Amino acid sequence: MSFFKRLFKVGESQAHSIVEKMEDPVKMTEQGIRDLKNDLSAAMSSLAQVKGIAIRTRKEADKNKNLANDYERKAMMLLQKIESGAIDSAEGERLATEALNKKEQNNKDAERLAAEARDHEQRANDLQSKVNKLKGTITSYENDLITLKARSRTAASTKKINAQMASIDSSSTIGMLEKMKAKVEEDESLAQAYGEVAGSESSVDSEIDAALNSQGSASAANSLSELKKRMGLSS
Amino acid sequence: MGLKDFFTSRFKKNQETVDPISQLFLSDLKKGYFVDYDLKSWEVVSENRYEWGSEDVTYEWQIATHDENLFLEREPDDEDFWTLSSKIPFQSLDSQVRHQLTQSETAPETILFEGTTYYLDETGGALFYRDGSQTGKEVFKWDYCDDSETLWLTVEQWGENDYELSKGKTVKEYQFSNILPND
Numbered sequence: 038m039s040f041f042k043r044l045f046k047v048g049e050s051q052a053h054s055i056v057e058k059m060e061d062p063v064k065m066t067e068q069g070i071r072d073l074k075n076d077l078s079a080a081m082s083s084l085a086q087v088k089g090i091a092i093r094t095r096k097e098a099d100k101n102k103n104l105a106n107d108y109e110r111k112a113m114m115l116l117q118k119i120e121s122g123a124i125d126s127a128e129g130e131r132l133a134t135e136a137l138n139k140k141e142q143n144n145k146d147a148e149r150l151a152a153e154a155r156d157h158e159q160r161a162n163d164l165q166s167k168v169n170k171l172k173g174t175i176t177s178y179e180n181d182l183i184t185l186k187a188r189s190r191t192a193a194s195t196k197k198i199n200a201q202m203a204s205i206d207s208s209s210t211i212g213m214l215e216k217m218k219a220k221v222e223e224d225e226s227l228a229q230a231y232g233e234v235a236g237s238e239s240s241v242d243s244e245i246d247a248a249l250n251s252q253g254s255a256s257a258a259n260s261l262s263e264l265k266k267r268m269g270l271s272s
Numbered sequence: 273m274g275l276k277d278f279f280t281s282r283f284k285k286n287q288e289t290v291d292p293i294s295q296l297f298l299s300d301l302k303k304g305y306f307v308d309y310d311l312k313s314w315e316v317v318s319e320n321r322y323e324w325g326s327e328d329v330t331y332e333w334q335i336a337t338h339d340e341n342l343f344l345e346r347e348p349d350d351e352d353f354w355t356l357s358s359k360i361p362f363q364s365l366d367s368q369v370r371h372q373l374t375q376s377e378t379a380p381e382t383i384l385f386e387g388t389t390y391y392l393d394e395t396g397g398a399l400f401y402r403d404g405s406q407t408g409k410e411v412f413k414w415d416y417c418d419d420s421e422t423l424w425l426t427v428e429q430w431g432e433n434d435y436e437l438s439k440g441k442t443v444k445e446y447q448f449s450n451i452l453p454n455d
């Protein structure tokens with residue numbers, strides 16, 4: 038591989054790495070759902086148009102059917118008038134034929150429009166199914182996103198707590214506690230040592246003080262000397 | 273897509289008010305919307321309201337398919353009460369009933385129509401606003417219902433001698449589906 042090709046690859050991989058870091062999956066999913074909703078809006082708009090066209094076409098078909106019936110009724114009335122001599126036979130028949138032609142034309146239009154209306158209605162039904170399916174899919178995605186967002190937040194909080202717990206272990210807090218414990222123990226030892234020293238000093242003093250302040254033993258000594266004198270013994 | 277197209281499309285998207293996923297309710301119907309009922313698609317052709325007094329409003333949507341026009345009415349109460357009716361000729365009422373309604377001060381307590389006895393439920397005057405109009409038109413109504421309160425007969429008086437009759441039934445919201453906005 039040539040040097041420039043390798044350099045390009047390095048640049049490409051770095052660019053991908055940066056873009057990946059920039060990608061927030063939640064935001065990307067939200068954008069995806071927004072795009073789907075736009076597609077759905079467009080589909081719904083088309084569906085509304087098709088439904089409107091279907092209703093109008095069916096209405097037109099009905100109108101033509103009614104017109105055809107009207108022309109047939111008119112042709113019959115013309116024939117009745119010819120029969121009763123109210124109008125000229127040739128003129129009456131010409132008009133009746135015209136009316137029947139119109140009837141045929143309207144019937145044909147009615148049939149064509151009815152077929153068109155059926156097509157539109159079928160298309161509307163198909164579109165409705167697709168719209169409902171798309172709606173269901175988007176709703177499902179939205180629900181998934183809500184769940185994933187909650188899970189993501191929980192994971193982030195857990196991560197934060199765990200990181201804090203981990204940082205407590207490595208920080209000086211425990212060390213400080215240990216140091217404090219050692220210091221307390223040291224102080225306690227020192228206090229005990231001082232206590233022992235103070236204890237030994239006080240025992241010597243107390244013996245002296247006891248010897249000096251012992252009234253009972255002095256009087257006992259005097260009594261002993263007097264007894265020795267009375268018995269003629271030397272001290 | 274050019275830069276201009278991009279911003280134009282973004283601007284248009286911002287103007288959209290109806291979230292295609294949000295659950296649309298029957299009370300959200302607007303003129304131009306479509307709704308499916310009784311295996312047919314219906315287009316909302318007008319959106320009206322009757323104001324009976326302060327905060328006493330009933331809402332009405334005229335829905336049409338190729339061969340039928342119906343009036344869907346919502347009466348907000350503890351829960352919404354829905355009726356669906358169609359206009360029928362006033363002349364189809366018995367002549368004595370018509371006479372009593374048009375000439376007498378008091379409306380009949382019951383009307384026998386097409387084999388069903390309807391009982392006077394309520395009467396009242398309202399202002400009728402068509403398609404969000406600011407000007408209301410005075411109307412007086414007599415509402416009759418059968419003993420199960422599922423069939424309705426309504427007489428409306430518009431002006432001095434203009435009477436309209438409609439026959440309806442109680443409906444439930446679940447009977448309507450696929451509400452489709454059309455902005």
